[in-house]
Amino acid sequence: MDRCRRIIAVSVGVMLTIFSVAIAGEGIPRLTFAQLVDSIKAELEVTQKIKSYAGKEVEIHGFIVPAGLPDLSFFLLSRVSSIGNYCCEAPVGQDETVYVFTAKAPRITYDPLKVYKVRGIFEAGLERDRVYGISLFRIRQARVEEAVGAKILKVEGVNTAPIRQ
């Protein structure tokens, strides 16, 4: 009887833990590169819809392009890998990249072929910086981790709704 109670208690505990983690992750919208591309208007303006995410925490999946120092305190997040020279789609520039500023140097192993999940405070709109130049989309105080099997290409039915962890 005691053993049975213990099993039930442990099971309930595990379920509560999973539930609380899921609740904690709910509400963080995931943006896709397709959404970013669609939001760009003439003269490097962006739509109000994408601006509505500004100042909020968002999640974006993409490939890391190490454009800054090798501590990855700053990098570009791209829809395409930086080593895929002879296949897939070619990058077309501004709309393909998000400028990522990490909260602290991420403890990840960089792999140009892996997709990474970046979460941080989103900024949209033209910004000119002395060091980083002109940018349209930025994520600050970012946290980075590997995202296995993430969809990042512009395909039909891509899930852009708030995600569950």
Added chain:
Amino acid sequence: MTLVAVAWKYLLGRVMTTALTGLAVALGVALLMATFLLTRGIRDSFTAGTTDYNLIVGAKGSSTQLVMNAIFRIDVPPPNIPYTVFERLTVDTRVEAAVPLLLGDAYAGFRYVATTPLYFQSFPWKRQVLTLADGQFLHDDPPDQPRFEALLGWAVAKQIGLRLGDRFYEGEEMAAFPLTVVGILRPTSGADDRTIFMSLASFWEMNELSREMAVKPLTAVLVRPKRLSDIPILHREYNVLPDTQAVLPSAVLLTVFKLLGIAEEVLHIVLGIVALVVFLYLFVSMYHAALERKREIATMRALGARRTTIFSIIVLESCGITLAGGMVGLLGGYGVAWLGARVIAARGGIALNPMMVTPMHLAVLAGVVLLGALAGLLPALLAYRTEVADNLTPLS
């Protein structure tokens, strides 16, 4: 007499065993610290010494060789690319700055690097600006009017002893083209300290092959785009060309760090085994000490010492050995790292600064003392349980 004083007397009573055990601890800690300081120093040195340009365009081949040679002046130069690649980049509206580099032979072990004045120019995105300690920068020589001027890195001037106005050449074939020192750079703690700069025109004229070439050669071009978001497309464009590759310097360094990380993991396993061996050695040493002193312990007990007092003395002895060994090991680790940095600088050309102080030092010391306390626990328990009557019987 305090417990610490009693423990100290006991340690002095078997000074050879104490010294050897402490030495084993010191060697283990020194190995750990030296490994940490050197690997951290290598990473920091590469990070600090890397370029602020985002792309390097060079000949097809090894991207690591291109970065190591063009940025850190290590390894042999990769094959040349035609000057037209640089011309194409200078007229590209997406490019803010393109700096040509031509790496060649060396004088007294210091690499010749031919470039233009743009290499020394200040930009808001540059972390460090090259400044003069003496003299002037190179002139922008027209291709057919080389001045054969040399701008020396700080280490070159210091180690060879060249001064402003000195003329030098290496090898008989270079006697017709002596270089004249026109400037000396301030120290940068980077590869530029170990470089002899000259103009492209001077280099092309000095080299028998390039002198005759219609399209002059280059080793690499450093590229900074106006918008960083153009990096991926520029990267791809110059990679799909038949003669060139474009490299992200940070991507190459991250790959090097990844390999370094694998080596570090292997070292961590080795260090774990070393720590275990040291722990066992300490344990055996303390255990034997406790066994040998059963009679003394029984005497102390008979004179009124409590069991906890005996227990504490043994643990203090063990902690004392590891504390002393740990401190000597920390200093030894710095010594080994300093020597290692000198060897790496001499052979590999990377200037390391392993003399850093981090919170890890305290953590290591605390960990070693904890290890000592753990190693002393069982012998202390043995002493704690020593029966007075059993161990005070006459010896004969």
